[in-house]
Amino acid sequence: MNCTKVSYTDSEALSMAAADYITESALESVRQRGRFTLVLSGGNTPKHVYRRLASPPYSETMPWESTHLFWSDERCVPPESPESNFGMAREILLRHEPAPPGNIHRIPAETGAPHAARLYEDEIRRFFLSGGEGKDWLPVFDCVILGIGADGHIASLFPGSWTLRTRERPVLPATAPEGISPRDRVTMTLPVINRARRVLFLVSGSEKKDVIRTLVHPSRPAANLPAAMVTPVGDCRLYLDFEV
Numbered sequence: 001m002n003c004t005k006v007s008y009t010d011s012e013a014l015s016m017a018a019a020d021y022i023t024e025s026a027l028e029s030v031r032q033r034g035r036f037t038l039v040l041s042g043g044n045t046p047k048h049v050y051r052r053l054a055s056p057p058y059s060e061t062m063p064w065e066s067t068h069l070f071w072s073d074e075r076c077v078p079p080e081s082p083e084s085n086f087g088m089a090r091e092i093l094l095r096h097e098p099a100p101p102g103n104i105h106r107i108p109a110e111t112g113a114p115h116a117a118r119l120y121e122d123e124i125r126r127f128f129l130s131g132g133e134g135k136d137w138l139p140v141f142d143c144v145i146l147g148i149g150a151d152g153h154i155a156s157l158f159p160g161s162w163t164l165r166t167r168e169r170p171v172l173p174a175t176a177p178e179g180i181s182p183r184d185r186v187t188m189t190l191p192v193i194n195r196a197r198r199v200l201f202l203v204s205g206s207e208k209k210d211v212i213r214t215l216v217h218p219s220r221p222a223a224n225l226p227a228a229m230v231t232p233v234g235d236c237r238l239y240l241d242f243e244v
Ligand code: 6PG
Pocket: 041, 042, 043, 044, 045, 046, 072, 073, 074, 075, 085, 146, 147, 148, 149, 153, 154, 155, 156, 204
């Protein structure tokens, strides 16, 4: 994994560093390209970060009017469900109305994975073509936030899944392994994640130590872990709240 690893003392310190990084990335992106495209992740770890972004000083420093929010993946549940990644961000961040509604590009996963994947891909394509970033259909996001599961999954890209093999499609329907609920998902894919200008991994909790050790120690066979396949052209950070 070619990311800069930083260990923080606890999840508070981690979330503050992440909010700083996101805010600086946003200001730089708006200065350079007039907008900031941020991909949010689900899971528990980013919740603290979203909470910070929703309150001062971050809420006042973030260029919300020029920030466009996307999601790395979604579970096929209605947005009102406690399992919805969009629902989580809405509750913690969006209900404070930081970004205009037109800047929020959620995955309509309640319509079923295959259909929602097509709709979301169309939404991304429309957005990037209208933004003047060329005709290339694979988008370049300014910052992608990702968690890492104890099994090495990222977004809804699970170890051994066929979705890891695509080189062309930015979004795919996905299925979580048995035991991980809900199983029906929609996910962004590796070619999109790897084209991002910045990838920020947020990892909290000692149950993740093993998988992080495998990822950061080159002698370990990590190649089949989805997180190990993230090799972005841009800046990559791995923020932990433990030492490995
Ligand atoms: C999801 C996520 C998923 C998550 C990891 C880590 O929808 O479940 O996007 O990939 O980021 O499972 O989650 P935690 O932060 O809760 O450990």
